[in-house]
Amino acid sequence: MNRRRVVAGLASVAALLLAGWAAWPAAEGAAGSTPALPATGAPAKLATAAPAAWPFRVSAAAAPAAERAAPDSPLLPMTAYSPAAISMAETREQGESRTPPIERAPAAELPDAWALASPDHYAQFEARQSARLYADYQQAADSELPKLRAALEAGRASGVSAEQLAMGEEKLRRLQAARDQAAALLAQQRPAK
Incomplete structure (x- = not known):
C-alpha cells in the first residue's frame, strides 16, 4: 500500500516535470526568441530577436x-x-576599464639560514631592512615635496582660500619633518666611514 503511494507520487512529479518541459519552448516563443526573416527578405540568414535564454x-x-x-x-x-x-x-x-593597473611590490628579502642561526646576524639583517625602508621613504618624500610646493604656489596664484592654503602648508611641514626624521634614522643606521 505504501509502495503504491510512493510510485503514484513519483509518477505525478514526473508528469509535472514533463508538462513543464513541454511548455518551455512555447513560453520562449511568446517572449520573442523565435527567428524572424530579415527585412530584406533574404532567406540565407535568419535574424533573431533578443535571446530569451540566458x-x-x-x-x-x-x-x-x-x-x-x-x-x-x-x-x-x-x-x-x-x-x-x-x-x-x-x-x-x-x-574593468576604470581600474588602475596593479603594481606589484618587489619580493621582500628573506633572511638566510646564517641570519636565522645567529642573533647578531639577524640584527644586521633587520638593520638592512630598516635602512632600505628609511631610504625608500626619503626618496618618495623627495619626489613629492616639489610637487606639493608647486601646488601651493599655484593655489596662492589662483586665489585659494587662506584656510586651504594653511592645510596645504601644514601637510608640507609634516611631510618635510617625516622626511628629515627618516634621513636622521638612516644616518644612524649607516656606519660612519
Missing part, C-alpha cells in the same frame, strides 16, 4: 519603470536592460 536581455521599454532613468534624472538613460549578473560576468572575463 543571458536575459530586454529592451529598455520593457525594463521596470523604477530602473529606467527619469527625464530629470542626472543618470544617463538606459538603452538596454541587463541583469547585474551579466555585467559581473563581462567584468570578470574582460576586466
